[in-house]
Amino acid sequence: MRLTKLELHGFKSFADHTNLVFDRGATAIVGPNGCGKSNVSDSIRWVLGEQRARMLRGGSMTEVIFQGSSARKPVNVAEVSLHFDNADGTLPVPFKEVVITRRLSRSGDSEYFLNRAPCRLRDIQDLVRGTGLGADSGVVIESKMIDALLSDRPDDRRELFEEAAGVGLYRDRRRSAERRLEETTVDLSRLDDLINEVGQQVRALARQRRRAERHAELTARRFNVELTLAGREMEEWRDELARLDARLAELQQANPQAEARLGEAEREREQAHQRRGSAEASRGELARIAAAQREDVLTLRGEIAVAEERHRNASSRRSRAEEERREGEALGERMQAERERAIDERRQTEEALRVAIEELAQRTALEEETRRVVASARQQLEQAERSARELREQARRLEIDREATSREQTEVRQRREALEADLAQLQDRHALASRELGEAAQAADAARAQAEEAQAALDEARQLVRQAREREAAARADVAKVDESRASLQGKVNGLEALERDRVGLAPAAARLLKERSRFGEAAILGPLSDFITADATTAALVERYLGATVHAVVVRDTDVADAVRDWHSAANLGPLLLLPADAIPPAPEGGLAEQVGAAEAAGTWVRALLGGVRTLGDGTAFVDARGAMLLPGQTGGPGPLRRRAEITELRAELERTDARRNEAVQQLEAARTAVSEADRAQVVAAEATTVAQQEARRADDLRAELERRRARAERELADAQQLDARLVRRDEELAERLAALDERARIAVEQADTREREAADARAQLAESEHALETAREERTVWQVEQAQAQARMQVAQDRERRLAQELTTAAQRLEALHRELSTLSEADSQLADQMGAWRMDLESREAALGDIEQRLADAEQEVASADEALTAAEHALDDVRRANAALAEELHTAALRHTQLAGRREALRERLEAEWRRPLDELLSSFEPLEDEATGLREEAEELRRQLEQLGVVNPLAIEEHEEEVRRFDFLSAQRDDLSQAKAALQQAIREIDTTARELFLATFAQVRENFRQIFMTLFGGGECDIRLEDPQRPLDCDIEIHASPRGKRTQRIHLLSSGERALVALSLLFGIFLTKPSPFCLLDEVDAPLDDQNIGRFVRMLNQFKSKTQFIIITHNPRTTTEAADAVYGVTMQEPGVSSLVSVRLRGQQVDADGKGDGAPRADAEESSEAVAASA
Template sequence: MLLTKLEIHGFKSFADRASLVFEPGVTAIVGPNGCGKSNVSDAVRWVLGEQRARLLRGAKMEEVIFQGSSARRPVNIAEVSLHFDNSDGMLPVPYQEVVITRRLSRSGESDYLLNRTPCRLRDIEDLVSGTGLGADSGVVIEARMIDALLSDRAEERRELFEEAAGVSFYRDRRRGTERRLEETTIDLGRLDDLIAEVQTQVRSLARQRRRSERHSELATRRFMLELTLASRDIAEWREELSALESRVRELRKEGPVLEGLLRTAEQTREHAYSSRGDAERRRTEVANLANEQQQALLRLDSEIAVALERQRSANVRRDRATAERASSDALGVKLASEYVQVREGLTQASADMAVAREELNEHTAAEDAARNAVLLARNEWQAAERSSRELADRVRHLELDRERAIRERDELSERLVATEAQNIALAEALAEAGSDADAALLGVEHAAAAASLAAEALSRTRDAAAAARAQEAVARTELFRAEEVCTSLNGKVGALQGLERERVGLAPAAARLLKESNRFGEGAILGPLSDFLSSSASSAILLERYLGATIHAVLVRDRAVADEVRLWHTENNPGSLLLLPVDAQSDSTAGGGFLSALADATDPARGWVRVLLDGVVAEDSGMAFVDARGAIWLPGAAGGEGPLRRRAELAASRTELVAREMERAYASAGLERARVTLAEAEYQAGGAADAATSSQQSLRDAHEQSTEAERRRMRVDRELSEIQTVASRIASKRAQLEIASNDITAQLLELATSVSQRKGEVGDAHASLTRFEARLEEAREARTRSQVHFAQIEVRLQTAAERERRLAVEESNAARRLESLQAELSEIEQADTDLARQLAEWRVKSDNVRFTVREHEDRLKEAEARVREIDVGLLDAERSLDGARRKLLDLTESLHRGELRLKELEGKREAIRGRLEAEWRRPLEELLQGLTPLEDDAELLRGELAGIRVQLDELGQVNPLAVEEHDEEAKRLNFLSAQRDDLTSARASLLQAIREIDATARALFLASFTQVRENFRHIFMTLFGGGECDLRLEQPDNPLDSDIEIHASPRGKRTQRIHLLSSGERALVALSLLFGIFLTKPSPFCLLDEVDAPLDDQNIGRFVRMLTQFKSKTQFIVITHNPRTTTEASDAVYGVTMQEPGVSSVVSVRMRTPRAPDERDEAVTSTIPEAAGATA
């Protein structure tokens, strides 16, 4: 599989579509800093599915779309495509060419396409899996990866190895499994605590269930009694309700008749309004017509003035056109003479140009022949020079190899001595590591004993916390019940206060008077009598029964206000109304009596209360009343609840609410104490848990110290073995270097003769080249002189032709101007005639318009008189409408009084309904439907009901949901027990999954690490031409968490740590390792982004040789600034430039066959015209 093309459009600085075609081998991408070269590597990484904006050198993914420049607007879509040749079938799709495309828009829509067909990112990943391609693979090698390998952060170095081994997937799975295991362990602990709490609640609810069942039996009997009594009361009110409903229906039938009369009167008035509107519109239309004619007259006068001005202007234009026509005739004669002279000069220049062209062709041919001779001579000299230089390079390389072999032999001798010293030091370190491991085992035993004691303390504190939690639950239940009672009382108080605010039950006339009290002045209407009276609930019944409708009497400030109210009452007739002037009440304090003692009156009603109640005594529990005169008052049946009883009930409810609030506060305090106790117990449990955790951590630390000590002992043992192996390898290597040094000396002697012979050949070829170059220079000078002469004649010919063309244009312009002036004079004569005719017409039209204006003014006066006549009829219609409205208002008042009484009875019925439905939470009809009425006397039933209420009070508050809660909590307990079993099983499964993931990841990592290690050694030897390198795990027994150490010793150096190498050597070591990782998981191509930047010329040569060695197996795309990488290793070169600021463009250059170094600059320069035409 080969990468054939990369297409970029709208990605970062590539605003226009750019295509880069790739063939097997090495392709270089060059360009100045900031031109957008690295955007190519970002594009490759992005199209392969990279989701991290940070790795694309951005903060968010939208930044990859071209952001615009000083001369261009931003684009809306970024698109990158990779084309692959799939002839070998490496990708599992039936296509010879596969195109992978990624597209992103500014709206956030992202698309992936496979051969222009939409697909998912997962489809792309599945397609390229196993090929070495992918966003996380090593297909792109950047300079930052070198920094990651050479940094002191072990996790960055491990990340590259794990990506090559494919361990990242297993690490993520293990991390997720460990997180689930931790959550499962926490959930298991919480579940144990929850099960203990639920068991306590189940036992408590069992006791509450028995009390609730007894309460339910009594409540059922109370329900039967209350429902029977309520059904009897509702039946008594049914007849009166029926009569009231009939009266209300009659009044409602009369209402539409009166409304019809009212609508007729309104229609009459609307018709009058409509007629007045028509007359008004007619008057407006006439006024508008008159105004329009006046405006038209003004416009005609203005147009006449403008026409006179145009006539004067036309005379001026006629005079100017006549003068211009005379001057144009003279110019035409002059141009004709100049045109004849120019034609003669043009003929002579054409003849001279033909002679000059023949002379130039002869000199050009001579120059081409001389150039060909120079090229042949130069090729012969370059061939001889190249052969001589190759022999010299070979001699120099052999001398360097001999010196290097001697130097390395001496260094190996020194290293052998140092290795023997390291062997002795490691033996001593091995003994010390053994004693440290024994001490760590003893620390593990002590930590295990401390952890056991902490676990026992944790169990005791958890039991205490469970007991405190049960006490807190009981206190919370008591507070809940108290809050329910307070909520109920608050609702009742709020409802009674709402009735008081709305004065429900007040006589309609009194209510209306209070509503319109502002018309009588501030403080004139003081309020109803009931507002100034208060008493207990039992006394309120007697007062309301005696006073009757008098309770709705309204207190006024004085008799003057009373007289004003009488006038208002006569006008509005709102119904019966009793007024009590404050200045008319008696000042006597004598009297007294039973009822006056029961009433608590306040100013200014105290005098009237004495007048009404002094001396009145109630008999037979309010069935009769005797006043001070001895008169006996027998009231009718007790009505509904009045304002005094409502106010008394409100006061009683507020008192009870205060008591219940105190009970709730006491329950809240008890709950707070229980919570404090629970918090202390949980704090102690938390402390014990922290101690247990600390002891467990100490135990783990002791285990880790023991493991670390054992690991250190094993590492020292391994290093001892390795140093012995190194010593034997050094001795063998020293013998090999001795043999190589002798072979190189023999080769140098053989090459000395060939070098002197090649130098003579180079001198002869260079002398021949000098002669041919002199001849070429003479031919070039002759050709240059001919070109100058030809160019001068060509300029003269062009000048004559331009003069001829300009004269023709001037002559044509003069003719057209003469025709234009003649046409203008004719047009002026015609316009003058038309203007005179138009002036006559406008003067006639002006007279006609003046006559029309006078007619419209007369019609306007007639329309205004019609409007005044219609206004008189409109006033009569308004009077009729007021009479109809008063009749409808009287009917509405009668209907309102009937509806008030109807609502009063319905309110009583609804009060019973609301109380029963609120208590039993079912509709009243449904309650009565299933009722079997009790046949006993009502008094007996009321007595039995009172007894049941006493029993319920003695039973106290019960949990009405105890049965359901007990069943629910029992089910919950069973469910939680099953959940605990499931969590225990899940915890065991997660532990087994972690062990399996570790085993798989360990095997993959070790296999990949071994392969990377071998590749690293091979590539290191290739780049450095010798030396030693190795990769080591600091903790071989734990490879997944072990740090990776890089050891490298270039040829001739004893340095092992890469931090002690030069920057170029460190970069070359990192490249060796990166290529080793890449070869472990190879891909069809590899993109190198400025990885050769730190390398000097010598190391660049090694880098180029490595590319040359591997390019037969892998395509390489190299982004570089180095000219040697571009010229020596590349088969093709792409140049990235910014000819337009902020916009990258691509220029392609195919490298020619190898050439001599002295010719390199000229060859590259000569290809620039070709490159400009090959822009992708």
């Protein structure tokens, strides 16, 4: 197989259709710099599948398309074709001629063709695999490969060896496996996150399931405990109710006798209280008079004692003041003499200080003037030296800056030319990335919005579930509370009605009369007065307190019936009985309590007569009737019939309100239960929707993030390119202006530096003279400065002493004056105090005599009060005993009745609570539970503990068991997927290890073969010597550096960096050919690899080519005429007759002239050297 033709159209500078025909042997391509010779090399790389734009000397792949010139417009398509002779069947296709074509449009669409039929890049790669062809093969050897071998960067050298060994395929597979491994790791991480999330849900649901199961267990146990306690309480309450009925009957019979004993005791206590009040009034008046007399006596005694103490203190103080006055006068005389001496000393010191200050000022002024002169001289010197240095440095920097600016201007213009081609491609990439990102952003926003809506719906559903369960619990508690309240109210009503039916509290005679009312005829006995009065509870209490026993009076039809009852009462020998004939019309005052009560017609006149004009005083503890008589009823027993009936009315009204509240609470409970069921179902649906939406949102976010990174990268690249272009334009203009300015500034700086250096020499001489004068002035100023400091110190001491003595003298004079005033004041006060003490002693004797008489009369009054107190105490004790007995009787009666009512109510409340809580009739509940044998105390504690545990559990999820099973199945499924991914990850890791092993073996085998080839070719080129290539770390052949050692004949073995440039180039060529021979291809293109060789080494290079060209076609791009004449069998000349467009202008084959389209005329022409010179001349 051999290469027969290369076709180019629109590729880089080859705008027109161009054919290059190749025969066996070596073909040279010559031409001046910049004419497009290396574009031939790039075209061969490109058509064989090169995907890296940098390998084609470009920034993007679309740069291979002809960009236009001053006379031509850009083309839209680049196309290159390689023609192969496949007569030997090297390529596995049934064609004798094979054409490989690649086409690229400006839209970025790349196409491949095999014999003009469309195919994939993979098809091309599979076709040429094993032939030595391919984008990564050694089919092209160029000068930068020599640079790569000679480079200090190990990666560049290693890349050539890896291409020869075919390790790149394994590296691609390894990168693909690592990418899949990374994706698998990411998927595994996400799956772990999902499993953790589901695991948390499983654990949460497991806790909810355990709570639900625990709730059921506790509820069942609580049912048995509470029903056991309820059964026992029911039985205990029945026994207690029977005992209460018997006790109530006994208490009702004992009530009238207790009332009579209470009235007698109250009268006796009132008489004793009046006697005690009279005695207390007399004693109080005498005690007040005696207390006033005692206070006056004590006051006088205190004032006399104080006066005596003041007299003694004044005498003592007068003696001390006289002594202090004498001492102060002597001290003042001594201090005055000492102060006069201090004034003389201060005046002398002030004169010495004034002289020192004047001398110091003169010396200081002289020193400052000299210092200014020195500073000015030094400043002038420094300024001159600094200015000279700066100007010299400025001139040097300006020259350096000018050179750098010139270089920068050249680079800027080159970069602008390269940047213009990049902008169009970057704009296309940015527009495409923006469109894709917009679509992905819309999809991500929609997915996120859907996920947020789903999450909000789930949160709302959860909130609704919690609220519904809270409402259900609250409604259940309300129903239970209302039931308990109603049971209590019903029990109270039942108890009060029972008391009312049994006439509890009614006088025994009245009760007996009502039982035997039939003997007096029909409608003769109308009933107790209390039956005809209606009032609210407050008014009923006032009426009962005022009427007392009268409330038990019996109303009869007329006076005749009253006479008959009187006869019956005498015969029956009963207690007191008050009768009120209905036909009597007693006087009835207006107003009072009568207007606050309702009275039936039969007894209305008596009610108005008894209560008319009666007013209450204070809080109802006293009453005043229409005559002005005041009633103080004192303590009363329990509630009477009026209050009972008022309380029954209020309780019945409260019962009706309670029934209404219970109906409303039951409706709310049913609604809450329905809401709980609906909320649970809504929560399950919302949770499933949320999971699906969140997964979609995560996928959309991942895609958008990837596209955002792409768009941001394209945007940054485009913005950077645009900014760079603008900066380059501005920079080019700035640099041109700067170059002109730098030249002028450098000239001026040199002239100014010379002037400043002359000025610096003059300033040095003047500075030396000024510094000597400054040193002399400084010494004189120091001497007088010390003298001034000493004088100031002495002056300060003298002034301080004078001030201190003046202050002490003033203080002593003030103290003497104060002592004179104090002695005068003490004498006057002593005289006045003696006169006052005499008057007070006479007044004290008269008051003590009057006090003795009053105290004797007070003792007699105290004795009378004590006797009255004893009598009153005895009467009150007796009254208290009677009251306590009556109160205890009434309290016991009321307590028994209330207890009876409470037990009945509690029994009913318990029944209703149990039926409401467990939703079954009580009889059915009592027959369905398992009675417990534990003690009641333990059961109550257990019931309370069960209730507390249930409250701690709170609201449980009744669907937790089903949800937990579903989440467990999901967790198992995800865990199985995780196991599959873990196995896939392990398989990928194993594949990477196997790839590394295979690549290592392949690399080592190729390395050994390259080493052998390198040694043979080195001997051919150098005619002897030694060479070698070594791995820096044989244990890491795929990562370590490759060292090249060479020793031309007559030299010691050394690294190639120590050889001359020509020798290093020839060693690199030896190694490149050694790499090429490891996997030889049908042809080899050499792109200016002979450029660094001298004539001697060119000869060696040509001999090597002549040795190998019988087996391999060579295409040689060169500037060297010797290579062309001695090695080339054919020559192509490339030039740019039209600016920016490459073309073939001359071709010579052995003995035949061929024009640019590949057709020959058969006439012999000049030799190769003449032809190449003609090509160069035409260019």
